[in-house]
Amino acid sequence: MYSFDMNSEQKMLVETVHRFAEQKMRPFYREAEESRAIPAALVQTGWELGLLPGSIEATYGGFGEYSALTSALYLEEMGWGDVGISLHLLTPNLFAIPIALFGTKQQKETYLTLFCEEEFPKATAAIIEPVIQFDPAELATTAEKVGDNYVLNGSKTFVPLAKTAEWLLVYARENGLTQAFIVPNATPGLDIGESVTMMGVHALTSYQVNLDNVTVPKENRLGGLKGIRLNRLLTVSRIGLAALAVGQARAAYEYALQYAKERVAFGEPIAQRQSIAFMLANMRIEIEATRLMVWEAAYKLDNQEDATKAAVLTKQYADKMVLEVTDGAVQILGGHGYIREHPVELWLRNGRGFATWDGLVMA
Amino acid sequence: MSIEFKIPEAIEKQLQPVRSVAENVMRPESRQLDDNEHARPVKFVHMMWPQMQQMELANLEAALTRAQKSSNGDESQKNGPDNKPRSDRASIANLSLVYMIEMLSWGDAGVYLCIPSSALGGAAINAVGTPEQLERFLRRFTEGEPKWGAMAMTEPQAGSDTSNIQTTATFDPQTNEWILNGQKIFCTSGKLALEESKGLVVVWATVDKQAGRAGMKPFVVEAGTPGALIGKVEEKLGIRASDTAQIILDNCRIPAENLLGNAEVKTGPSSQGFKGAMRTFDATRPIVAASAIGIGRAAFEYTRDLLAKQGIRMDYDKPRWKLTTVQADLLEMEAQLHAAWLLTLKATALLDAKQENQLESSMCKVKAGKAVTWVTQKAVELLGPLGYSTELLAEKWLRDAKINDIYEGTGQINTLIVARTILGYSRTELK
Numbered sequence: 112m113y114s115f116d117m118n119s120e121q122k123m124l125v126e127t128v129h130r131f132a133e134q135k136m137r138p139f140y141r142e143a144e145e146s147r148a149i150p151a152a153l154v155q156t157g158w159e160l161g162l163l164p165g166s167i168e169a170t171y172g173g174f175g176e177y178s179a180l181t182s183a184l185y186l187e188e189m190g191w192g193d194v195g196i197s198l199h200l201l202t203p204n205l206f207a208i209p210i211a212l213f214g215t216k217q218q219k220e221t222y223l224t225l226f227c228e229e230e231f232p233k234a235t236a237a238i239i240e241p242v243i244q245f246d247p248a249e250l251a252t253t254a255e256k257v258g259d260n261y262v263l264n265g266s267k268t269f270v271p272l273a274k275t276a277e278w279l280l281v282y283a284r285e286n287g288l289t290q291a292f293i294v295p296n297a298t299p300g301l302d303i304g305e306s307v308t309m310m311g312v313h314a315l316t317s318y319q320v321n322l323d324n325v326t327v328p329k330e331n332r333l334g335g336l337k338g339i340r341l342n343r344l345l346t347v348s349r350i351g352l353a354a355l356a357v358g359q360a361r362a363a364y365e366y367a368l369q370y371a372k373e374r375v376a377f378g379e380p381i382a383q384r385q386s387i388a389f390m391l392a393n394m395r396i397e398i399e400a401t402r403l404m405v406w407e408a409a410y411k412l413d414n415q416e417d418a419t420k421a422a423v424l425t426k427q428y429a430d431k432m433v434l435e436v437t438d439g440a441v442q443i444l445g446g447h448g449y450i451r452e453h454p455v456e457l458w459l460r461n462g463r464g465f466a467t468w469d470g471l472v473m474a
Numbered sequence: 475m476s477i478e479f480k481i482p483e484a485i486e487k488q489l490q491p492v493r494s495v496a497e498n499v500m501r502p503e504s505r506q507l508d509d510n511e512h513a514r515p516v517k518f519v520h521m522m523w524p525q526m527q528q529m530e531l532a533n534l535e536a537a538l539t540r541a542q543k544s545s546n547g548d549e550s551q552k553n554g555p556d557n558k559p560r561s562d563r564a565s566i567a568n569l570s571l572v573y574m575i576e577m578l579s580w581g582d583a584g585v586y587l588c589i590p591s592s593a594l595g596g597a598a599i600n601a602v603g604t605p606e607q608l609e610r611f612l613r614r615f616t617e618g619e620p621k622w623g624a625m626a627m628t629e630p631q632a633g634s635d636t637s638n639i640q641t642t643a644t645f646d647p648q649t650n651e652w653i654l655n656g657q658k659i660f661c662t663s664g665k666l667a668l669e670e671s672k673g674l675v676v677v678w679a680t681v682d683k684q685a686g687r688a689g690m691k692p693f694v695v696e697a698g699t700p701g702a703l704i705g706k707v708e709e710k711l712g713i714r715a716s717d718t719a720q721i722i723l724d725n726c727r728i729p730a731e732n733l734l735g736n737a738e739v740k741t742g743p744s745s746q747g748f749k750g751a752m753r754t755f756d757a758t759r760p761i762v763a764a765s766a767i768g769i770g771r772a773a774f775e776y777t778r779d780l781l782a783k784q785g786i787r788m789d790y791d792k793p794r795w796k797l798t799t800v801q802a803d804l805l806e807m808e809a810q811l812h813a814a815w816l817l818t819l820k821a822t823a824l825l826d827a828k829q830e831n832q833l834e835s836s837m838c839k840v841k842a843g844k845a846v847t848w849v850t851q852k853a854v855e856l857l858g859p860l861g862y863s864t865e866l867l868a869e870k871w872l873r874d875a876k877i878n879d880i881y882e883g884t885g886q887i888n889t890l891i892v893a894r895t896i897l898g899y900s901r902t903e904l905k
Contacts, residue, residue, distance in 0.1 A: 112478050112480060112482055112566070112823075113478060113479060113480070113481075113569065113819050113820070113822075113823045114475055114476065114477060114478040114823065115477060115820055115823065116475035116476065117475075117476070117477060118475060121476075121477075180477060244793075244795055245793065246792075246793045246796065248791065248792075342791060345791075368896065368897065371897075382897050382904075383899065383903055383904055385890070385893070388890075388893035388894075388897060388904055389889050389890075389893060391896060391897065392840075392889045392890075392892040393840075393889070395837070395892060395896050396817070396840055397813075399817060399820075399837060400814070400816060400841060401813070403813075403816035403817065403820060404809075404812065404813060404816060406479065407479040410477060410478065410479045411479070419790055419791065423790040423791065423805075424790075424805065424808060424809040424812060425809075427794070427805060427806070428809045466794075469793070
């Protein structure tokens, strides 16, 4: 059947995350953006929501099972709160989710338990590379098997929270395929460089990372001999990013709608003009359409159907949609939209990012 | 309840013969019926009639049960968002219809519109008809030769502005008849309904011009009624197999019992008659969206497959910068169609669940009209000189698709409805 109602557990989770977004993220997003930092207390509160352990099986210390659909539902709320803070809070997922999906029994036992404790885990992943033409399926970073070890070489960028991370999951090209390798922070040759500044999401501190003959034992290859299926991880990432984009767009739409009803020009609220009202109507339509695409792709993934195509179409659609909606919000606020007193300029900067973030969310 | 995206098996099964009709009956005649405007898809009509009779019978029986209960004053059986009958199990009737129409429109949208059924006229009668009216007007669609029903609303000076209709209905107490005078245009299947079969047309007319919307009432005009004449049959950009007729009402006398609903003119918030007519759009707009999407899918699939034969294949897993512009266009076409389709499914699922869906039905109509107009235009472009030639059907699909952004409320009217709904504005606050 086609049904569009969340189950009661999902409803509760969405309410909880929405409350967090409203009460903890929203009052703080501007300060986080300007100061390029998030207070430890906010990170801790976010961690205590238990979103990641909720995706990890009880065998490894978690209390749930992985569902792309449930993740998509809470990601929309997080994106609505603040994308920068969300990316910070979701950083440990970049390490844990690929392990949950592809790790050997040994790897799951060793690492997943680290993500079911009280403290915000210090782990991240390095996938994006500092090139114009980035293709996760054809990485420039290489992995070479030498004896019982793998040797990694290359450079990465947009590696969230790398400076403090104890564990990194590094994606590299091995025999023409993309594989992932678990690299402890202290490994010789691993150089965490300067922090990288992006156009938006300043609340997330990310770094350039260089790998110069970084050597790890062969047991650190994710998935052991079987390795990973990059395609599946990208599908997870695309659905997650698209869900976050829906949340970001919704925030901008709601703000612009409220503003348009209050802002008076020529003697009446600007929302009473079709040129403004129609923009808002189209925003609403596109947000709803994208949300349904996200849900369907996630549903397919959860039900072992091939979700590759659905995820690609969804992500492409969401990239375009979130940019149009956030740009439209700035436009509706006019000159005021351009001023940093209002959030819409920040949301436009965030909106532009989604098309460039393949692999930057795993949930 | 939980979120689910799965086509019900029953619908999947139903679709197989429909697909076969679309492929083997509709497509082979597509070009010919487009070239010979006003020719009838005889084979299709006779093939569909038995199935349509069954559907009409099921609809009639359900309507009779409902009408009898409500005339017995059994209020508990009334449907609505607030008092949903407990016995009412999740229905898939509208979902099934939407799937069927998507498939038939994939076959040929003009031919699909010639499907013998009570259509929009039937929907109006079904919604408010008394048991007697249901029998008198709808039984015919369950027996005998193929018949058509139609709805006549639009007039030369009243398109989107339906409240501006000028056709009058005057009651003659001497003969106990209504006398209709005026002119209707753009009536889909009007000629089939009034001249070529023993069908009927539901005509909207005003009983009191001063009363505006509240004065507007629907009347049933049966085939063969003196004073109801088919004037011009339009020549159109597309959907040429479907007849679009002018109806001239010249002292057309019909029995008092042909008025649907109440004759009383109520003004103010209680003017339910006109609003009721507008509510039927909640059911018909997703159908138009589905029809659009069927045409769009035809154009997309054809373009994709033909390009693949030339070695230009879709690769979903490449980053955007590695796609050719043609591949990027195909990707966008597919995404646009799917976005529109999901909105349509949601609007329909809400309808089946008897939940409020006015916003959703307008949203899917806006999206589908716009998306499919673009998708079919793109298909012609991507297929190059052949796409523009009449050797292929792409150019026809472009012409056929366009109507979906116009009828059952233009894209602009539906955008206005969405805008008013999300802003909480009335007709006067947002014009």
